[in-house]
Amino acid sequence: MASTEEDGSVEEKENNNKKRTKSAIAVAWLTFYNIAMTAGWLVLAMAMIRFYIQRGTHKGLYKSIARTLKFFQTIALLEVVHCAIGIVRTSVIVTGVQVCSRIFMVWFITNSIKQIQNEESVILFLVVWTVTEITRYSFYTFNLLNHLPYFIKWARYNMFIIMYPLGVVGELMTIYAALPYVRKTGMLSMRLPNKYNVSFDYYYFLIIVMLSYIPLFPQLYFHMLRQRRKVLLGEIIVEKDE
């Protein structure tokens, strides 16, 4: 983006004015939201386990849980709103990127490209997401209730070490499997000539998305590693100045 017109010095922090105590309504709403989301992902976990026990195969599993998955993953958009209105103190952009990547996987890959719904990689990332989300939402819930069991904190800051890379593998393999079908159907693509004078090739877009995992995933991973050192091991980490 273009340069700022301000000099390099830090402007007065307007955060001094932001109330540090949340309103009771905000706490109540967030508690309700996080309990609901924990329950939702637990339901998904149960449905997936039950399907596999009853059928013995993963074929058709996605289809059976698709509606529930779409519902709960899409509701997560509210988390961006929470950051935007300030009741959750996380960056809007970070949350936005995370939620959007999930929405993208669900709606623009697995939902739209039926032929890849029975791929093993889909099950892989579904399992990872389920475990991660149950841990995350119960962590937030207990935090809001001020009664955080150590094992939940432990889970949140340790499981990701395996879950993140596994999830990335599942997602990347799924997108890769979808490529031939995207190419064949030309879905979500627009060619010239048209009256908006623009073109879009979903196939090449997906390749760029896959490549973008290379710079983005390490940043998120190391961010979580740093958070883990701070929270679990009590390390005081001096942030590098720009």
Next chain:
Amino acid sequence: MTRPSLTSDESFRTLTAKMKHYEVEILDAKTKDKLCFLDKVEPNATIGEIKSMFHKSHPQWYPARQSIRLDPKGKSLKDEDVLQHLPVGTTATFYFRDLGAQISWVTVFLTEYAGPLLLYLMFYFRVPFIYAPKYDFTTSKHWVVHLACMCHSFHYLKRLLETLFVHRFSHGTMPLRNIFKNCTYYWGFAAWMAYYINHPLYTPPTIYGEQQVRMALVLFLFCQIGNFSIHIALRNLRPPGSKTRKIPYPTKNPFTWIFLLVSCPNYTYELGSWLGFTLMTQCLPVAFFTAVGFIQMTVWAKGKHRSYLKEFRDYPPLRSPILPFIL
């Protein structure tokens, strides 16, 4: 016989001989290491002069990349600040922060504007390896494409000339990495837009056809003149070489009357120009560029508006940052 009275020159010299010199120590803001000790510093020395002295002992930190402050976490002092007017004793302690490699605003502006000018022309002339080989060096059959090229080129040429002859910059330099960020933005969008407008399969405006193009051109030219008028008006607020800040007011030029309603009409006119260009070309990438630019300019306008309100008690209350009454 009366003693000849001292001339004003001699009295000044006598006075300064009586004034104590300051001692200045400069510490690293993070590690608190003593980096530099200057003795016999004139009381009327400016921070700028102190920076030059510091530069002599640390040649890798030229003055533009020095941030000198009274408090390790405080705001940077200005180059014009005078030592004896600062809240320091005769032994002054300053803290130093390295701002990183710096590059001049003029250099950044020239580079970021020259790119779009040249890149667009490459697409316009259909230089090889962009479109299919059979189109190399051909020209579009649509007159709006020629018009668009003229407008786009005029716009960036105007920007280059304004950078060289009109603008009076508050700051000399900015961090070096900004040039990469800025050039990616300007050059990237210019190439994206130019690719479609100059494409052999380009479709001229269909909604209102020729009338749309004509009205878009009028809007574009009106806003170009407006934007230029504002730049001249802002330049005239500030004497050459100074960094003073004054409230801008409407002048005899009707294009500046918008100052009655808006704090940053240069951005308002800029938005208008790009809206005109969007309508003229009916090209979605141009619309995106306009939208992104509008968001960024709104952020800047709001910041500028806030600074004006903070600095001037008598700032006209009717003004909005960028859009009259709206934003």
